[in-house]
Amino acid sequence: MRVLTTLCLALLASHSLATSFNVEVEVPRLRVAEYHAPYVAFWVENPDRSTIVPLGLWYDDQEKWLKDIRQWWRRTGRGQSKPYDGLTGATRPPGSHSVDFGELDALKALPAGDYELVVEAAREVGGREVLRLPFSWPADQAQNQTVNGSNELGRVTLTITP
Amino acid sequence: MRSLIKHLGLATLLATAMPAQAHKLWLLPSHTAVSEPQWITVDASISNEIFGFERAYPVDGVEVTGPDGKPAAVDHVTQMHTRSVFDVELEQEGSYRIAVAKPGYFLMYEVDGERKRGRGNDVDKMLAELPKNASNVKLMEVHNRLETFVTLGAPNKTALEPTGKGLELEMLTHPNDLYAGETTRWRLLVDGKPAPELKVELVPGGTRYRDSQEDWSVTSDKKGLVEITWPSAGRYFLEIGTSDDKATHKKAEQRRLQYLGTFEVLPM
Numbered sequence: 001m002r003v004l005t006t007l008c009l010a011l012l013a014s015h016s017l018a019t020s021f022n023v024e025v026e027v028p029r030l031r032v033a034e035y036h037a038p039y040v041a042f043w044v045e046n047p048d049r050s051t052i053v054p055l056g057l058w059y060d061d062q063e064k065w066l067k068d069i070r071q072w073w074r075r076t077g078r079g080q081s082k083p084y085d086g087l088t089g090a091t092r093p094p095g096s097h098s099v100d101f102g103e104l105d106a107l108k109a110l111p112a113g114d115y116e117l118v119v120e121a122a123r124e125v126g127g128r129e130v131l132r133l134p135f136s137w138p139a140d141q142a143q144n145q146t147v148n149g150s151n152e153l154g155r156v157t158l159t160i161t162p
Numbered sequence: 163m164r165s166l167i168k169h170l171g172l173a174t175l176l177a178t179a180m181p182a183q184a185h186k187l188w189l190l191p192s193h194t195a196v197s198e199p200q201w202i203t204v205d206a207s208i209s210n211e212i213f214g215f216e217r218a219y220p221v222d223g224v225e226v227t228g229p230d231g232k233p234a235a236v237d238h239v240t241q242m243h244t245r246s247v248f249d250v251e252l253e254q255e256g257s258y259r260i261a262v263a264k265p266g267y268f269l270m271y272e273v274d275g276e277r278k279r280g281r282g283n284d285v286d287k288m289l290a291e292l293p294k295n296a297s298n299v300k301l302m303e304v305h306n307r308l309e310t311f312v313t314l315g316a317p318n319k320t321a322l323e324p325t326g327k328g329l330e331l332e333m334l335t336h337p338n339d340l341y342a343g344e345t346t347r348w349r350l351l352v353d354g355k356p357a358p359e360l361k362v363e364l365v366p367g368g369t370r371y372r373d374s375q376e377d378w379s380v381t382s383d384k385k386g387l388v389e390i391t392w393p394s395a396g397r398y399f400l401e402i403g404t405s406d407d408k409a410t411h412k413k414a415e416q417r418r419l420q421y422l423g424t425f426e427v428l429p430m
Contacts, residue, residue, distance in 0.1 A: 033363070125210050127374035151374060 019139055020161040021102040025119065026154025029094035036124040037091035038152055039065055041072035042101065044115050052076050053110060054085040055101045055117075058092055068122040071130055110137050121152040133158040185210055187219055187422050188399055189260060189310045194338050194426040196314050199253050201237070204260055206308070207245040212369045212399045213424075215244040219308070223264035224248055227321040229256025255315035257338055259322060263307040267414070271296040285411055303409040303417045305329065310424040313338040326354035329402060329419035340427045345391045350402060352419065356386030360404055364390065367397040395429040
């Protein structure tokens with residue numbers, strides 16, 4: 001019994017230390033007269049949204065447009081102020097971008113359960129798109145999910161590596 | 163630059179569009195078709211969202227032409243924080259053209275290798291206030307014509323006559339006779355002459371409530387003609403832009419022309 005407990009603790013410890021939560025986001029190249037790179041927000045929610053964990057935000061210091069990331073704004077953004085929770089940074093140009101949220105304490109502390117990673121993009125004088133990628137936590141084994149956006153987001157891949 | 167901004171006033175600076183500017187300039191009438199004499203009200207703003215107020219567009223140069231071709235009464239011309247507003251009296255039966263088309267200027271120059279720019283309406287003052295050591299001075303004339311139309315009773319076309327100056331629309335289809343699913347024919351004119359190969363961009367109102375702009379464009383043919391089929395009822399923002407070297411001010415090398423119209427389409 002003691003051995004089992006120790007083993008469990010060891011497993012938990014390894015989760016909290018080393019799990020990689022990598023999100024690869026393709027920002028599509030759009031042929032429009034006036035192009036601004038999209039604001040993109042990342043968060044995790046459970047099915048009844050009793051748990052909302054903000055993971056990150058790409059924006060260009062213009063808080064004026066944050067409300068246009070509408071679901072993020074509703075679920076978490078409007079309750080925050082600068083600096084915004086998670087890994088924040090400037091908007092990304094068209095192309096593929098990778099970000100690993102595995103080191104975030106909020107993610108390490110996430111209770112066991114089924115969740116969705118939500119990725120939302122909103123572009124000035126453009127459109128908006130929300131993609132959802134399901135996952136289970138903690139990750140006992142590798143998980144991989146891919147969703148293809150249809151306008152403001154390209155291919156988005158979540159790779160969880162315990 | 164700082165003194166230039168102070169002298170010209172922020173509103174004037176914001177008023178004059180520069181090329182590839184990020185915001186849309188528009189007028190928004192409270193009504194476009196009414197059946198008894200009354201006052202209507204018009205908002206003027208600069209924004210990304212169609213039609214959400216963001217910054218006031220100055221309307222001190224508003225011109226309202228009545229059904230007889232003469233100026234109609236305007237009242238309560240007011241510039242507020244996020245919009246300007248004015249009232250228009252519809253007294254005579256027929257159509258009214260509401261236009262804001264004051265020319266502005268855009269100035270680019272360098273001081274000690276640093277690029278500067280200024281915007282305003284009073285070009286002589288702008289040039290007079292240039293720093294003595296300004297180099298590479300470039301002046302651009304900017305003509306933004308904001309228009310919308312309103313009709314009391316049956317429409318007529320007297321007020322719709324193009325002025326023959328700058329970028330305009332010749333309204334072959336009356337702008338207050340637009341219905342969902344129907345096709346409108348207009349001719350683009352530059353200084354009264356047909357303007358071929360120009361792109362007309364359209365955005366339906368209500369962008370706040372959807373996830374895409376739903377904008378589309380049509381291009382004028384060899385005769386300057388465009389055909390626009392309205393997908394549904396509502397208010398539409400229309401934008402056309404071009405530039406040429408026909409500036410009237412002798413120091414301006416280039417003339418930037420924009421036509422910015424608001425049109426209401428009714429359900430069939």
